[in-house]
């Protein structure tokens with residue numbers, strides 16, 4: 001591949017990258033979207049389980065300039081959302097370059113341009129884009145977090161990460177352990193149990209279980225009421241619904257769910273039926289996993305159990321630090337935006353990040369709008385200077 005000049009390079013054709021491209025299209029700004037996978041929105045197509053429904057109501061889950069029609073269900077299914085993204089791409093005529101991985105990006109002080117090194121994963125060819133602006137939209141969930149447990153390799157059964165789990169059909173009648181009780185682990189445990197697997201889940205820390213409906217009542221009030229009042233309201237409603245969750249091995253943190261989301265970027269667990277199954281004993285809660293010795297999995301309360309399969313629902317992380325160097329002022333150790341919200345999206349010399357502030361879909365939609373507006377303003381002022 002040759003050297004190619006373009007105004008804006010967008011890294012990642014997830015929804016953040018696509019939204020940014022759509023907003024640039026609205027400003028008629030030339031750009032290219034580079035995507036490592038062979039499809040757009042790879043997280044939704046390839047790295048999520050079948051029964052997934054969005055946790056937030058549809059009005060929090062739409063991309064810029066393309067609202068959901070009134071007929072759309074409140075909590076969209078994964079397939080419905082994928083369909084929406086496909087329509088978005090068609091509507092804005094977006095044409096990402098697939099199977100093209102960005103390997104590095106650096107700013108050339110001399111000609112004040114970004115040099116973005118890419119590899120065509122089909123041909124192995126290396127190429128370069130020269131751009132005035134780079135937007136990285138590589139996601140907060142790009143790489144699996146896989147813990148190493150002592151002697152893990154001695155387990156004869158299957159061990160997979162939650163991103164490879166699709167449904168529970170092959171686990172019927174099997175003993176399955178889910179490690180991790182974030183939103184993925186809790187819903188996968190429910191799915192396994194519904195599919196007839198004998199299901200256990202490791203809960204090693206305190207967490208907030210909140211109802212999806214209650215959260216959707218409280219979310220729109222964020223504009224009018226302080227978080228601590230909303231947390232009191234949400235926890236009161238959850239208490240009426242769930243009672244004291246600590247009786248069943250789930251202790252709530254001292255601080256409220258929305259406060260923790262806001263200050264520590266910890267997502268609450270949105271319950272879609274798992275808690276009832278824990279209460280009824282259909283799903284067993286176990287403490288931290290210590291080691292694996294052949295068939296035996298040992299927990300920190302001393303008990304040891306046997307499992308046919310383990311699903312590691314232990315989360316994901318950003319990968320941007322691997323290829324983007326010299327931007328430590330913008331990206332923290334965790335590969336997420338480091339600058340304070342809402343000014344987290346803009347770096348120096350035309351560098352931007354979209355979707356790395358842990359603000360869900362509507363957060364990345366805001367990022368896309370802000371970034372495209374900013375690039376448009378810069379280009380206009382640049383043109384005005386040239387004319388003067």
Ligand SMILES: Cc1cc2nc3c(=O)[nH]c(=O)nc-3n(C[C@H](O)[C@H](O)[C@H](O)COP(=O)(O)OP(=O)(O)OC[C@H]3O[C@@H](n4cnc5c(N)ncnc54)[C@H](O)[C@@H]3O)c2cc1C
Nearest residue numbers: 012014015016036042043054055101102138139355360361
């Ligand atoms: C199972 C699951 C369910 C979720 N549900 C919700 C929800 O209901 N509501 C919500 O608000 N959020 C949800 N999230 C959070 C979710 O991460 C975001 O909403 C959204 O998908 C993020 O989009 P993104 O474009 O930022 O990242 P991604 O969708 O991860 O897209 C990033 C893209 O960049 C590509 N890429 C990465 N590095 C490179 C590189 N070097 N070169 C080229 N391409 C690269 C990747 O292949 C990927 O396609 C969910 C997350 C998970 C894991």
Ligand SMILES: NC(=O)C1=CN([C@@H]2O[C@H](COP(=O)(O)OP(=O)(O)OC[C@H]3O[C@@H](n4cnc5c(N)ncnc54)[C@H](OP(=O)(O)O)[C@@H]3O)[C@@H](O)[C@H]2O)C=CC1
Nearest residue numbers: 053054055147180181182183184185204205267313314315
């Ligand atoms: N329907 C939807 O909208 C869905 C949305 N999501 C979103 O996707 C993102 C990723 O979620 P998810 O995949 O659940 O990842 P998370 O990072 O949210 O959760 C990971 C979980 O694994 C636990 N864990 C990590 N390491 C270990 C270990 N060694 N032993 C035991 N437990 C461990 C963590 O516990 P600890 O807290 O102790 O570290 C935590 O409970 C989130 O933003 C989530 O909200 C996910 C699924 C569905």
Ligand SMILES: O=C(O)C(=O)Cc1c[nH]c2ccccc12
Nearest residue numbers: 055056261267268358359360361
């Ligand atoms: O509003 C935010 O800060 C978000 O990140 C959106 C969001 C995604 N999942 C959630 C769960 C509870 C509260 C907000 C969110």
